[in-house]
Amino acid sequence: MGPECTEALQGLKKYISTPPLLSTPKLREELYLYLAVSEQAVSAVLIREVEKEQRPVYYVIKTLLDAETRYLPLEKLVYALLIASRKLQHYFQGHTINVLTKFLLRSVFSRVDFSGRTAKWAVELVEFDIRYQPKTVIKAQVLANFVTEFAPTQSTEYQNSCSIQVSRTTKLGEQCASEAWKLFIDTSNEEAIAQALDIAEGRRETTLFRLVAYQQQLIKSFNQKVFPRRFIHGExxxxxxxxxxxxxxxxxxxxxxxxxxxxxxxxxxxxxxxxxxxxxxxxxxxxxxxxxxxxx
Known part of the structure:
Protein backbone atom coordinates (compact mmCIF):
# COMPACT_ATOMS: atom_id res chain seq x y z
CA MET A 1 0.00 0.00 0.00
CA GLY A 2 1.49 3.32 -1.10
CA PRO A 3 1.81 6.53 0.93
CA GLU A 4 -1.24 8.10 -0.79
CA CYS A 5 -3.45 5.17 0.19
CA THR A 6 -2.12 5.30 3.75
CA GLU A 7 -2.83 9.02 3.98
CA ALA A 8 -6.35 8.55 2.60
CA LEU A 9 -7.02 5.74 5.08
CA GLN A 10 -5.80 7.82 8.01
CA GLY A 11 -7.98 10.72 6.85
CA LEU A 12 -11.01 8.41 6.65
CA LYS A 13 -10.33 7.08 10.17
CA LYS A 14 -10.04 10.62 11.49
CA TYR A 15 -13.33 11.66 9.82
CA ILE A 16 -15.20 8.62 11.18
CA SER A 17 -13.85 9.11 14.70
CA THR A 18 -14.80 12.82 14.72
CA PRO A 19 -18.54 13.27 15.47
CA PRO A 20 -20.40 16.00 13.50
CA LEU A 21 -20.74 18.56 16.32
CA LEU A 22 -23.12 21.47 15.82
CA SER A 23 -21.49 24.73 14.77
CA THR A 24 -22.50 28.31 15.50
CA PRO A 25 -22.76 30.60 12.44
CA LYS A 26 -21.34 34.08 12.33
CA LEU A 27 -23.35 37.26 11.83
CA ARG A 28 -24.74 37.64 8.27
CA GLU A 29 -23.00 34.46 7.16
CA GLU A 30 -24.48 32.57 4.23
CA LEU A 31 -25.86 29.18 5.25
CA TYR A 32 -26.73 26.11 3.19
CA LEU A 33 -29.78 23.87 3.51
CA TYR A 34 -30.13 20.25 2.42
CA LEU A 35 -33.62 18.72 2.14
CA ALA A 36 -34.72 15.09 2.23
CA VAL A 37 -38.18 13.52 2.00
CA SER A 38 -39.61 10.04 2.35
CA GLU A 39 -43.08 8.51 2.45
CA GLN A 40 -43.46 9.14 6.18
CA ALA A 41 -41.18 12.07 7.10
CA VAL A 42 -39.36 15.17 5.87
CA SER A 43 -36.07 16.52 7.19
CA ALA A 44 -33.59 19.33 6.65
CA VAL A 45 -30.00 19.96 7.66
CA LEU A 46 -28.68 23.52 7.97
CA ILE A 47 -24.90 23.78 7.52
CA ARG A 48 -22.14 26.37 7.17
CA GLU A 49 -18.93 26.21 5.21
CA VAL A 50 -15.60 26.82 6.96
CA GLU A 51 -12.53 26.52 4.72
CA LYS A 52 -14.41 24.32 2.25
CA GLU A 53 -15.58 22.09 5.11
CA GLN A 54 -19.29 21.77 5.80
CA ARG A 55 -20.26 21.85 9.46
CA PRO A 56 -23.85 21.20 10.62
CA VAL A 57 -25.70 23.99 12.39
CA TYR A 58 -29.04 22.32 13.15
CA TYR A 59 -31.22 19.36 12.20
CA VAL A 60 -34.98 19.49 11.57
CA ILE A 61 -37.33 16.55 11.16
CA LYS A 62 -41.11 16.12 11.07
CA THR A 63 -43.20 12.99 10.81
CA LEU A 64 -45.96 13.43 8.26
CA LEU A 65 -49.61 13.03 9.16
CA ASP A 66 -51.82 10.67 7.22
CA ALA A 67 -53.14 13.47 4.99
CA GLU A 68 -49.64 14.88 4.47
CA THR A 69 -48.30 11.56 3.22
CA ARG A 70 -50.50 12.00 0.12
CA TYR A 71 -48.69 15.17 -0.93
CA LEU A 72 -46.89 15.09 -4.23
CA PRO A 73 -43.13 14.47 -3.97
CA LEU A 74 -42.36 18.04 -5.00
CA GLU A 75 -44.90 19.35 -2.50
CA LYS A 76 -43.19 17.35 0.23
CA LEU A 77 -39.90 18.99 -0.68
CA VAL A 78 -41.46 22.46 -0.42
CA TYR A 79 -43.12 21.39 2.84
CA ALA A 80 -39.70 20.38 4.21
CA LEU A 81 -38.42 23.86 3.40
CA LEU A 82 -41.46 25.40 5.11
CA ILE A 83 -40.95 23.33 8.27
CA ALA A 84 -37.28 24.32 8.35
CA SER A 85 -38.19 28.02 8.05
CA ARG A 86 -40.68 27.73 10.92
CA LYS A 87 -38.42 25.85 13.33
CA LEU A 88 -35.26 27.76 12.38
CA GLN A 89 -36.88 31.15 11.89
CA HIS A 90 -34.10 33.08 13.65
CA TYR A 91 -31.54 31.62 11.23
CA PHE A 92 -33.72 32.38 8.19
CA GLN A 93 -34.27 35.97 9.30
CA GLY A 94 -30.63 36.75 10.01
CA HIS A 95 -28.87 34.86 7.21
CA THR A 96 -29.07 34.20 3.50
CA ILE A 97 -30.19 30.58 3.01
CA ASN A 98 -28.93 28.68 -0.05
CA VAL A 99 -31.12 25.66 -0.73
CA LEU A 100 -29.07 22.98 -2.48
CA THR A 101 -31.33 20.75 -4.53
CA LYS A 102 -31.56 19.29 -8.00
CA PHE A 103 -35.27 20.10 -8.25
CA LEU A 104 -36.65 23.41 -9.59
CA LEU A 105 -38.32 24.64 -6.40
CA ARG A 106 -38.40 28.23 -7.63
CA SER A 107 -40.73 27.29 -10.50
CA VAL A 108 -43.15 25.55 -8.11
CA PHE A 109 -44.30 28.85 -6.59
CA SER A 110 -44.93 30.45 -9.99
CA ARG A 111 -47.15 27.67 -11.32
CA VAL A 112 -50.92 28.10 -11.11
CA ASP A 113 -51.85 24.42 -11.38
CA PHE A 114 -50.63 23.60 -7.89
CA SER A 115 -52.90 23.47 -4.86
CA GLY A 116 -53.86 26.41 -2.71
CA ARG A 117 -51.61 25.29 0.13
CA THR A 118 -48.58 25.77 -2.12
CA ALA A 119 -49.63 29.39 -2.69
CA LYS A 120 -49.90 29.93 1.07
CA TRP A 121 -46.46 28.39 1.60
CA ALA A 122 -45.02 30.73 -1.03
CA VAL A 123 -46.48 33.76 0.78
CA GLU A 124 -44.96 32.55 4.06
CA LEU A 125 -41.51 31.97 2.52
CA VAL A 126 -41.33 35.22 0.56
CA GLU A 127 -40.17 37.21 3.61
CA PHE A 128 -36.86 35.32 3.83
CA ASP A 129 -33.75 35.67 1.65
CA ILE A 130 -33.79 32.19 0.12
CA ARG A 131 -31.71 31.27 -2.91
CA TYR A 132 -31.88 28.03 -4.85
CA GLN A 133 -28.70 26.43 -6.13
CA PRO A 134 -28.09 23.15 -7.97
CA LYS A 135 -26.65 20.38 -5.82
CA THR A 136 -23.30 19.42 -7.33
CA VAL A 137 -21.89 17.28 -4.50
CA ILE A 138 -23.40 15.10 -1.81
CA LYS A 139 -21.57 16.22 1.35
CA ALA A 140 -24.16 16.99 4.06
CA GLN A 141 -27.03 15.51 2.02
CA VAL A 142 -26.25 12.15 3.65
CA LEU A 143 -27.06 13.69 7.04
CA ALA A 144 -30.50 14.79 5.88
CA ASN A 145 -31.15 11.34 4.38
CA PHE A 146 -30.00 9.68 7.60
CA VAL A 147 -32.33 11.78 9.76
CA THR A 148 -35.27 11.02 7.45
CA GLU A 149 -34.53 7.28 7.38
CA PHE A 150 -34.74 6.93 11.15
CA ALA A 151 -37.78 9.16 11.62
CA PRO A 152 -40.65 7.63 13.63
CA THR A 153 -43.65 6.71 11.48
CA GLN A 154 -47.29 6.34 12.28
CA SER A 155 -47.19 2.70 11.26
CA THR A 156 -44.91 1.98 14.22
CA GLU A 157 -47.26 3.69 16.65
CA TYR A 158 -50.60 2.30 15.52
CA GLN A 159 -51.23 -1.29 14.45
CA ASN A 160 -54.34 -2.82 12.95
CA SER A 161 -54.06 -5.92 15.12
CA CYS A 162 -52.41 -7.00 18.35
CA SER A 163 -51.82 -10.27 20.14
CA ILE A 164 -53.06 -10.86 23.70
CA GLN A 165 -51.70 -13.67 25.84
CA VAL A 166 -54.57 -15.20 27.83
CA SER A 167 -54.22 -17.87 30.52
CA ARG A 168 -57.26 -19.80 31.77
CA THR A 169 -57.79 -21.58 35.06
CA THR A 170 -60.13 -24.44 35.92
CA LYS A 171 -62.66 -24.53 38.71
CA LEU A 172 -60.14 -26.32 40.95
CA GLY A 173 -57.65 -23.53 40.50
CA GLU A 174 -55.37 -25.43 38.16
CA GLN A 175 -53.84 -23.27 35.46
CA CYS A 176 -54.31 -24.45 31.89
CA ALA A 177 -51.95 -23.88 29.03
CA SER A 178 -52.01 -20.29 27.85
CA GLU A 179 -53.11 -19.45 24.37
CA ALA A 180 -52.72 -16.35 22.26
CA TRP A 181 -55.78 -14.50 21.02
CA LYS A 182 -55.46 -12.06 18.15
CA LEU A 183 -57.54 -8.88 18.47
CA PHE A 184 -58.45 -7.14 15.21
CA ILE A 185 -59.24 -3.42 15.19
CA ASP A 186 -61.49 -1.97 12.50
CA THR A 187 -59.91 1.26 11.21
CA SER A 188 -62.27 1.84 8.28
CA ASN A 189 -64.17 4.54 10.16
CA GLU A 190 -60.96 6.40 11.04
CA GLU A 191 -59.79 6.19 7.44
CA ALA A 192 -63.12 7.54 6.19
CA ILE A 193 -62.96 10.45 8.64
CA ALA A 194 -59.36 11.23 7.65
CA GLN A 195 -60.30 11.14 3.98
CA ALA A 196 -63.27 13.45 4.55
CA LEU A 197 -61.09 15.89 6.49
CA ASP A 198 -58.52 15.82 3.72
CA ILE A 199 -61.18 16.62 1.12
CA ALA A 200 -62.55 19.45 3.26
CA GLU A 201 -59.06 20.91 3.70
CA GLY A 202 -58.44 20.73 -0.04
CA ARG A 203 -61.72 22.52 -0.80
CA ARG A 204 -60.99 25.20 1.78
CA GLU A 205 -57.53 25.82 0.33
CA THR A 206 -58.94 25.94 -3.20
CA THR A 207 -61.54 28.49 -2.10
CA LEU A 208 -58.87 30.59 -0.38
CA PHE A 209 -56.71 30.51 -3.50
CA ARG A 210 -59.66 31.66 -5.64
CA LEU A 211 -60.43 34.43 -3.15
CA VAL A 212 -56.86 35.73 -3.35
CA ALA A 213 -56.99 35.64 -7.16
CA TYR A 214 -60.33 37.51 -7.14
CA GLN A 215 -58.93 40.18 -4.80
CA GLN A 216 -55.91 40.66 -7.04
CA GLN A 217 -58.23 41.03 -10.04
CA LEU A 218 -60.25 43.70 -8.22
CA ILE A 219 -57.09 45.60 -7.25
CA LYS A 220 -55.87 45.50 -10.84
CA SER A 221 -59.22 46.73 -12.16
CA PHE A 222 -59.34 49.54 -9.58
CA ASN A 223 -55.78 50.69 -10.34
CA GLN A 224 -56.59 50.96 -14.03
CA LYS A 225 -59.29 53.54 -13.24
CA VAL A 226 -57.10 55.62 -10.94
CA PHE A 227 -55.13 58.46 -12.51
CA PRO A 228 -52.10 59.84 -10.67
CA ARG A 229 -52.40 63.37 -9.32
CA ARG A 230 -49.33 65.56 -9.93
CA PHE A 231 -48.63 69.28 -9.69
CA ILE A 232 -45.94 71.46 -11.20
CA HIS A 233 -43.97 74.40 -9.87
CA GLY A 234 -46.10 77.55 -9.60
CA GLU A 235 -49.45 75.77 -9.82
Whole structure:
Protein backbone atom coordinates (compact mmCIF):
# COMPACT_ATOMS: atom_id res chain seq x y z
CA MET A 1 0.00 0.00 0.00
CA GLY A 2 1.49 3.32 -1.10
CA PRO A 3 1.81 6.53 0.93
CA GLU A 4 -1.24 8.10 -0.79
CA CYS A 5 -3.45 5.17 0.19
CA THR A 6 -2.12 5.30 3.75
CA GLU A 7 -2.83 9.02 3.98
CA ALA A 8 -6.35 8.55 2.60
CA LEU A 9 -7.02 5.74 5.08
CA GLN A 10 -5.80 7.82 8.01
CA GLY A 11 -7.98 10.72 6.85
CA LEU A 12 -11.01 8.41 6.65
CA LYS A 13 -10.33 7.08 10.17
CA LYS A 14 -10.04 10.62 11.49
CA TYR A 15 -13.33 11.66 9.82
CA ILE A 16 -15.20 8.62 11.18
CA SER A 17 -13.85 9.11 14.70
CA THR A 18 -14.80 12.82 14.72
CA PRO A 19 -18.54 13.27 15.47
CA PRO A 20 -20.40 16.00 13.50
CA LEU A 21 -20.74 18.56 16.32
CA LEU A 22 -23.12 21.47 15.82
CA SER A 23 -21.49 24.73 14.77
CA THR A 24 -22.50 28.31 15.50
CA PRO A 25 -22.76 30.60 12.44
CA LYS A 26 -21.34 34.08 12.33
CA LEU A 27 -23.35 37.26 11.83
CA ARG A 28 -24.74 37.64 8.27
CA GLU A 29 -23.00 34.46 7.16
CA GLU A 30 -24.48 32.57 4.23
CA LEU A 31 -25.86 29.18 5.25
CA TYR A 32 -26.73 26.11 3.19
CA LEU A 33 -29.78 23.87 3.51
CA TYR A 34 -30.13 20.25 2.42
CA LEU A 35 -33.62 18.72 2.14
CA ALA A 36 -34.72 15.09 2.23
CA VAL A 37 -38.18 13.52 2.00
CA SER A 38 -39.61 10.04 2.35
CA GLU A 39 -43.08 8.51 2.45
CA GLN A 40 -43.46 9.14 6.18
CA ALA A 41 -41.18 12.07 7.10
CA VAL A 42 -39.36 15.17 5.87
CA SER A 43 -36.07 16.52 7.19
CA ALA A 44 -33.59 19.33 6.65
CA VAL A 45 -30.00 19.96 7.66
CA LEU A 46 -28.68 23.52 7.97
CA ILE A 47 -24.90 23.78 7.52
CA ARG A 48 -22.14 26.37 7.17
CA GLU A 49 -18.93 26.21 5.21
CA VAL A 50 -15.60 26.82 6.96
CA GLU A 51 -12.53 26.52 4.72
CA LYS A 52 -14.41 24.32 2.25
CA GLU A 53 -15.58 22.09 5.11
CA GLN A 54 -19.29 21.77 5.80
CA ARG A 55 -20.26 21.85 9.46
CA PRO A 56 -23.85 21.20 10.62
CA VAL A 57 -25.70 23.99 12.39
CA TYR A 58 -29.04 22.32 13.15
CA TYR A 59 -31.22 19.36 12.20
CA VAL A 60 -34.98 19.49 11.57
CA ILE A 61 -37.33 16.55 11.16
CA LYS A 62 -41.11 16.12 11.07
CA THR A 63 -43.20 12.99 10.81
CA LEU A 64 -45.96 13.43 8.26
CA LEU A 65 -49.61 13.03 9.16
CA ASP A 66 -51.82 10.67 7.22
CA ALA A 67 -53.14 13.47 4.99
CA GLU A 68 -49.64 14.88 4.47
CA THR A 69 -48.30 11.56 3.22
CA ARG A 70 -50.50 12.00 0.12
CA TYR A 71 -48.69 15.17 -0.93
CA LEU A 72 -46.89 15.09 -4.23
CA PRO A 73 -43.13 14.47 -3.97
CA LEU A 74 -42.36 18.04 -5.00
CA GLU A 75 -44.90 19.35 -2.50
CA LYS A 76 -43.19 17.35 0.23
CA LEU A 77 -39.90 18.99 -0.68
CA VAL A 78 -41.46 22.46 -0.42
CA TYR A 79 -43.12 21.39 2.84
CA ALA A 80 -39.70 20.38 4.21
CA LEU A 81 -38.42 23.86 3.40
CA LEU A 82 -41.46 25.40 5.11
CA ILE A 83 -40.95 23.33 8.27
CA ALA A 84 -37.28 24.32 8.35
CA SER A 85 -38.19 28.02 8.05
CA ARG A 86 -40.68 27.73 10.92
CA LYS A 87 -38.42 25.85 13.33
CA LEU A 88 -35.26 27.76 12.38
CA GLN A 89 -36.88 31.15 11.89
CA HIS A 90 -34.10 33.08 13.65
CA TYR A 91 -31.54 31.62 11.23
CA PHE A 92 -33.72 32.38 8.19
CA GLN A 93 -34.27 35.97 9.30
CA GLY A 94 -30.63 36.75 10.01
CA HIS A 95 -28.87 34.86 7.21
CA THR A 96 -29.07 34.20 3.50
CA ILE A 97 -30.19 30.58 3.01
CA ASN A 98 -28.93 28.68 -0.05
CA VAL A 99 -31.12 25.66 -0.73
CA LEU A 100 -29.07 22.98 -2.48
CA THR A 101 -31.33 20.75 -4.53
CA LYS A 102 -31.56 19.29 -8.00
CA PHE A 103 -35.27 20.10 -8.25
CA LEU A 104 -36.65 23.41 -9.59
CA LEU A 105 -38.32 24.64 -6.40
CA ARG A 106 -38.40 28.23 -7.63
CA SER A 107 -40.73 27.29 -10.50
CA VAL A 108 -43.15 25.55 -8.11
CA PHE A 109 -44.30 28.85 -6.59
CA SER A 110 -44.93 30.45 -9.99
CA ARG A 111 -47.15 27.67 -11.32
CA VAL A 112 -50.92 28.10 -11.11
CA ASP A 113 -51.85 24.42 -11.38
CA PHE A 114 -50.63 23.60 -7.89
CA SER A 115 -52.90 23.47 -4.86
CA GLY A 116 -53.86 26.41 -2.71
CA ARG A 117 -51.61 25.29 0.13
CA THR A 118 -48.58 25.77 -2.12
CA ALA A 119 -49.63 29.39 -2.69
CA LYS A 120 -49.90 29.93 1.07
CA TRP A 121 -46.46 28.39 1.60
CA ALA A 122 -45.02 30.73 -1.03
CA VAL A 123 -46.48 33.76 0.78
CA GLU A 124 -44.96 32.55 4.06
CA LEU A 125 -41.51 31.97 2.52
CA VAL A 126 -41.33 35.22 0.56
CA GLU A 127 -40.17 37.21 3.61
CA PHE A 128 -36.86 35.32 3.83
CA ASP A 129 -33.75 35.67 1.65
CA ILE A 130 -33.79 32.19 0.12
CA ARG A 131 -31.71 31.27 -2.91
CA TYR A 132 -31.88 28.03 -4.85
CA GLN A 133 -28.70 26.43 -6.13
CA PRO A 134 -28.09 23.15 -7.97
CA LYS A 135 -26.65 20.38 -5.82
CA THR A 136 -23.30 19.42 -7.33
CA VAL A 137 -21.89 17.28 -4.50
CA ILE A 138 -23.40 15.10 -1.81
CA LYS A 139 -21.57 16.22 1.35
CA ALA A 140 -24.16 16.99 4.06
CA GLN A 141 -27.03 15.51 2.02
CA VAL A 142 -26.25 12.15 3.65
CA LEU A 143 -27.06 13.69 7.04
CA ALA A 144 -30.50 14.79 5.88
CA ASN A 145 -31.15 11.34 4.38
CA PHE A 146 -30.00 9.68 7.60
CA VAL A 147 -32.33 11.78 9.76
CA THR A 148 -35.27 11.02 7.45
CA GLU A 149 -34.53 7.28 7.38
CA PHE A 150 -34.74 6.93 11.15
CA ALA A 151 -37.78 9.16 11.62
CA PRO A 152 -40.65 7.63 13.63
CA THR A 153 -43.65 6.71 11.48
CA GLN A 154 -47.29 6.34 12.28
CA SER A 155 -47.19 2.70 11.26
CA THR A 156 -44.91 1.98 14.22
CA GLU A 157 -47.26 3.69 16.65
CA TYR A 158 -50.60 2.30 15.52
CA GLN A 159 -51.23 -1.29 14.45
CA ASN A 160 -54.34 -2.82 12.95
CA SER A 161 -54.06 -5.92 15.12
CA CYS A 162 -52.41 -7.00 18.35
CA SER A 163 -51.82 -10.27 20.14
CA ILE A 164 -53.06 -10.86 23.70
CA GLN A 165 -51.70 -13.67 25.84
CA VAL A 166 -54.57 -15.20 27.83
CA SER A 167 -54.22 -17.87 30.52
CA ARG A 168 -57.26 -19.80 31.77
CA THR A 169 -57.79 -21.58 35.06
CA THR A 170 -60.13 -24.44 35.92
CA LYS A 171 -62.66 -24.53 38.71
CA LEU A 172 -60.14 -26.32 40.95
CA GLY A 173 -57.65 -23.53 40.50
CA GLU A 174 -55.37 -25.43 38.16
CA GLN A 175 -53.84 -23.27 35.46
CA CYS A 176 -54.31 -24.45 31.89
CA ALA A 177 -51.95 -23.88 29.03
CA SER A 178 -52.01 -20.29 27.85
CA GLU A 179 -53.11 -19.45 24.37
CA ALA A 180 -52.72 -16.35 22.26
CA TRP A 181 -55.78 -14.50 21.02
CA LYS A 182 -55.46 -12.06 18.15
CA LEU A 183 -57.54 -8.88 18.47
CA PHE A 184 -58.45 -7.14 15.21
CA ILE A 185 -59.24 -3.42 15.19
CA ASP A 186 -61.49 -1.97 12.50
CA THR A 187 -59.91 1.26 11.21
CA SER A 188 -62.27 1.84 8.28
CA ASN A 189 -64.17 4.54 10.16
CA GLU A 190 -60.96 6.40 11.04
CA GLU A 191 -59.79 6.19 7.44
CA ALA A 192 -63.12 7.54 6.19
CA ILE A 193 -62.96 10.45 8.64
CA ALA A 194 -59.36 11.23 7.65
CA GLN A 195 -60.30 11.14 3.98
CA ALA A 196 -63.27 13.45 4.55
CA LEU A 197 -61.09 15.89 6.49
CA ASP A 198 -58.52 15.82 3.72
CA ILE A 199 -61.18 16.62 1.12
CA ALA A 200 -62.55 19.45 3.26
CA GLU A 201 -59.06 20.91 3.70
CA GLY A 202 -58.44 20.73 -0.04
CA ARG A 203 -61.72 22.52 -0.80
CA ARG A 204 -60.99 25.20 1.78
CA GLU A 205 -57.53 25.82 0.33
CA THR A 206 -58.94 25.94 -3.20
CA THR A 207 -61.54 28.49 -2.10
CA LEU A 208 -58.87 30.59 -0.38
CA PHE A 209 -56.71 30.51 -3.50
CA ARG A 210 -59.66 31.66 -5.64
CA LEU A 211 -60.43 34.43 -3.15
CA VAL A 212 -56.86 35.73 -3.35
CA ALA A 213 -56.99 35.64 -7.16
CA TYR A 214 -60.33 37.51 -7.14
CA GLN A 215 -58.93 40.18 -4.80
CA GLN A 216 -55.91 40.66 -7.04
CA GLN A 217 -58.23 41.03 -10.04
CA LEU A 218 -60.25 43.70 -8.22
CA ILE A 219 -57.09 45.60 -7.25
CA LYS A 220 -55.87 45.50 -10.84
CA SER A 221 -59.22 46.73 -12.16
CA PHE A 222 -59.34 49.54 -9.58
CA ASN A 223 -55.78 50.69 -10.34
CA GLN A 224 -56.59 50.96 -14.03
CA LYS A 225 -59.29 53.54 -13.24
CA VAL A 226 -57.10 55.62 -10.94
CA PHE A 227 -55.13 58.46 -12.51
CA PRO A 228 -52.10 59.84 -10.67
CA ARG A 229 -52.40 63.37 -9.32
CA ARG A 230 -49.33 65.56 -9.93
CA PHE A 231 -48.63 69.28 -9.69
CA ILE A 232 -45.94 71.46 -11.20
CA HIS A 233 -43.97 74.40 -9.87
CA GLY A 234 -46.10 77.55 -9.60
CA GLU A 235 -49.45 75.77 -9.82
CA UNK A 236 -52.25 76.81 -7.47
CA UNK A 237 -53.70 74.14 -5.18
CA UNK A 238 -56.10 73.77 -2.28
CA UNK A 239 -55.03 72.23 1.00
CA UNK A 240 -57.20 69.87 3.03
CA UNK A 241 -58.39 71.17 6.39
CA UNK A 242 -57.23 68.84 9.15
CA UNK A 243 -59.38 68.05 12.18
CA UNK A 244 -57.19 69.97 14.62
CA UNK A 245 -57.56 73.15 12.51
CA UNK A 246 -61.32 73.10 12.21
CA UNK A 247 -63.29 75.84 13.94
CA UNK A 248 -65.15 74.42 16.93
CA UNK A 249 -68.91 74.41 16.48
CA UNK A 250 -68.96 74.42 12.67
CA UNK A 251 -69.19 70.62 12.37
CA UNK A 252 -69.99 69.34 8.88
CA UNK A 253 -70.85 72.84 7.66
CA UNK A 254 -67.23 73.97 7.91
CA UNK A 255 -64.99 74.10 4.82
CA UNK A 256 -63.04 70.98 3.91
CA UNK A 257 -60.42 72.79 1.81
CA UNK A 258 -58.51 76.03 2.29
CA UNK A 259 -56.32 78.14 0.06
CA UNK A 260 -55.29 78.71 -2.58
CA UNK A 261 -51.58 77.97 -2.15
CA UNK A 262 -48.76 78.01 -4.70
CA UNK A 263 -46.45 75.06 -5.26
CA UNK A 264 -42.84 76.17 -4.70
CA UNK A 265 -40.81 72.95 -4.54
CA UNK A 266 -41.59 69.47 -5.90
CA UNK A 267 -39.88 66.71 -3.89
CA UNK A 268 -39.91 62.94 -4.13
CA UNK A 269 -42.66 60.62 -2.86
CA UNK A 270 -45.33 63.00 -4.24
CA UNK A 271 -44.72 65.72 -1.64
CA UNK A 272 -44.81 69.49 -2.23
CA UNK A 273 -43.70 72.65 -0.44
CA UNK A 274 -46.28 75.46 -0.53
CA UNK A 275 -46.62 79.16 0.08
CA UNK A 276 -49.72 81.28 0.47
CA UNK A 277 -50.82 84.10 -1.83
CA UNK A 278 -48.85 86.67 0.21
CA UNK A 279 -45.64 84.69 -0.32
CA UNK A 280 -45.37 83.20 3.20
CA UNK A 281 -43.80 79.74 2.97
CA UNK A 282 -45.40 76.72 4.66
CA UNK A 283 -42.62 75.02 6.67
CA UNK A 284 -43.77 71.43 6.27
CA UNK A 285 -44.24 69.56 2.97
CA UNK A 286 -47.70 68.29 2.06
CA UNK A 287 -48.53 64.98 0.44
CA UNK A 288 -50.51 64.85 -2.79
CA UNK A 289 -53.43 63.05 -1.11
CA UNK A 290 -54.13 66.21 0.92
CA UNK A 291 -54.00 68.56 -2.09
CA UNK A 292 -56.21 69.22 -5.09
CA UNK A 293 -56.11 71.54 -8.08
CA UNK A 294 -57.47 75.07 -7.67
CA UNK A 295 -59.63 76.28 -10.55
CA UNK A 296 -59.94 80.03 -10.92
Missing amino acids: LVLRKVMDHKRVPGEGKLGPNWEGPYKVTVVVENEAYYLEDIKGKAIPQPWNVVNLKKYYQ
